[in-house]
Amino acid sequence: MRNILMRVVLLFAVILAWGANDCQAVEVTLTIDEGVNRPAGLENAQRNLGLVLTEINRAQQTKTVLTTKDLPMDNFSLRSLVRLWAVTPFYCDDDEVVERCWVFKDGSMMVSHIPLIITPEGEDFGVGTYQEAIVEFDAQGRLTDFRLALDAQLSESLEHCGNVVEKEKQMIIMQYIERFRTAYNQKDIDFINQIFSDDALIITGKVVSVRPNADNAFMTQKVEYTKQSKEEYIRNLKKAFLRNKWINVKFSEIGENGEEGGCAGITRSLVNPNMYGVRLHQEWSSSTYSDKGYLFLLWEFPENGGSPLIHVRTWQPEWVGGVRQKPDDDISTLGAFDL
Structure with a gap:
């Protein structure tokens, strides 16, 4: 009888541990525009982003710190993510993320509109507030930047206004405005x-x-x-x-x-x-x-x-x-x- 009780207790403990760490992996699919050559690092980029978003969701669900040791990110993007997390934790709102990927001439890539829900710990403000992130990758698909995005309507207006000659400059300005704004949120x-x-x-x-x-x-x-x-x-x-x-x-x-x-x-x-x-x-x-x-x-x-x-x-x-x-x-x- 004692052995049976011990087994029940152990089984219950395993179930609790499994439930506390049960976090569905975030699957990421990145699409590219027609006529654009598929970059060699695209598969790595979508897999690496999925790993990062999954870890974000795990940390938010279990109310623990981010485990950053093996995340496929360079120092700059990792510092940006950690600073954002320290001020206002968040999680990815979708288990399946399908987004357009911008491919640049040097092979680097950028993805906008990553859905996030901001959840500041111990504060009523911001709980459930929708926010989007922008993620950049190098040519090998490793994350090189993780920042908060501008208002969706604002980003769209920047993308569709102005002439073709100024397109690249508009995108550069948009990136710096996003980083400027994110810096205030990160202090x-x-x-x-x-x-x-x-x-x-x-x-x-x-x-x-x-x-x-x-x-x-x-x-x-x-x-x-x-x-x-x-x-x-x-x-x-x-x-x-x-x-x-x-x-x-x-x-x-x-x-x-x-x-x-x-x-x-x-x-x-x-x-x-x-x-x-x-x-x-x-x-x-x-x-x-x-x-x-x-x-x-x-x-x-x-x-x-x-x-x-x-x-x-x-x-x-x-x-x-x-x-x-x-x-x-x-x-x-x-x-x-x-x-």
Whole structure:
């Protein structure tokens, strides 16, 4: 009788252990456009992405840390994934992922629209929030980047607007905007520090209340703008990162007329063809503060092919005194900076 009881206990323990670690593998199928040669690393890319997403789901389901030792990722993509996971854990929403794969001239690849569900631990905000990721691979199919994607409508507008000549530049700009936004979610102060030029101009608007006076008998609101140096901005951002347990930044509606939901129109400087202006609608949410507003970034892409830098960052609130504002052309266009 004792032996039978021992066997039952052991069997029950095995069942519990199996249930705790039961995680269905994520199967990934990557498709390519007609007329595009099938890259040699495509099979490895879809298998490797499946392994990474399966491990993400396992860690989320069991509430444990990611096991990263054998993941087919380089150091850059691994650090990006770990930083995202540390701030806001997530999981892949599908057991079967079928997505289009972009194939580039050098054999590297990129996949957009990987479905994720954000689940910050111990926080009501973000639970069940849908988010998409973008994953890049080298020619052998190893992951080289894992980052949060832009708003789906925003990405689509970037892909379908502009002429063919600017297509590659638009994709490069989109990649850097995604990395820029992901850096805030990761609290990656080093990346943000690197991507701003040393002489960057940073203008931030703040809604302030104006007391009644001789000209106005009622309490009113106005926008008060502050100009910061890069050093000041980075110092204040570090404090914000320390104050907030989590940060979630979202971009949508990009470019000329984007505030009305129009097509993307990344503007190129007439004075310096290496400079591009990008207008974004930004939603900032965090554990202590949230706002919505318009963000303008002035990027310069060096002629030597190096990493681009942000020379100007301006932000203005979307709402003032209950009235929705449009982006101020005096601070959110290339023309405002004689470009």
